[in-house]
Amino acid sequence: MFYKTVHQEYIILAEYKMVVSENIKSIYVIPSKENSFVWFGVIFVRSGLYEDGIFRFTISLPDSFPDGEHPKVVFQSEIFHPVIHADNNQLDLSSGFPTWTRGEQHIWQVIKYVHWIFYNVENSIEHAVNREAANLYTENLDTFKERVKECVKKKSRAVIYAPSNER
Numbered sequence: 001m002f003y004k005t006v007h008q009e010y011i012i013l014a015e016y017k018m019v020v021s022e023n024i025k026s027i028y029v030i031p032s033k034e035n036s037f038v039w040f041g042v043i044f045v046r047s048g049l050y051e052d053g054i055f056r057f058t059i060s061l062p063d064s065f066p067d068g069e070h071p072k073v074v075f076q077s078e079i080f081h082p083v084i085h086a087d088n089n090q091l092d093l094s095s096g097f098p099t100w101t102r103g104e105q106h107i108w109q110v111i112k113y114v115h116w117i118f119y120n121v122e123n124s125i126e127h128a129v130n131r132e133a134a135n136l137y138t139e140n141l142d143t144f145k146e147r148v149k150e151c152v153k154k155k156s157r158a159v160i161y162a163p164s165n166e167r
Contacts, residue, residue, distance in 0.1 A: 091117070
């Protein structure tokens with residue numbers, strides 16, 4: 001058991017080094033100091049429909065990491081987006097990572113996917129888990145844009161003025 005835990009910690013450290021080396025723009029992540037299986041992140045959206053959006057999220061690695069299921073990405077606040085579940089703010093990773101294979105998929109890819117969804121809304125429609133957002137995008141783009149604008153304004157202010165107390 002001890003060996004497995006130490007080995008997992010080493011793998012997670014290597015994953016973090018890969019994240020840093022990828023130099024992913026506008027997203028910052030760091031593992032929790034209390035639990036390396038939990039990472040905290042924030043994305044600053046610079047252009048597109050979600051421009052000026054600042055969204056916090058948590059990446060939770062499964063206990064069996066790097067084997068088993070893909071990590072879970074949950075946003076700290078509601079985001080109106082086709083591939084983010086409206087009920088729990090979890091990003092649906094099943095289209096980007098239908099299976100999670102050790103050595104083939106990495107956390108940096110998940111982080112790049114988080115970035116991708118905010119700049120490629122149209123391409124995420126076919127994998128929608130939030131049908132309301134998907135339908136509005138395809139049937140009434142102006143209303144969709146208004147909902148997104150409202151979300152960006154409201155949630156980004158909350159991130160700036162009400163910092164979390166996570167560790």
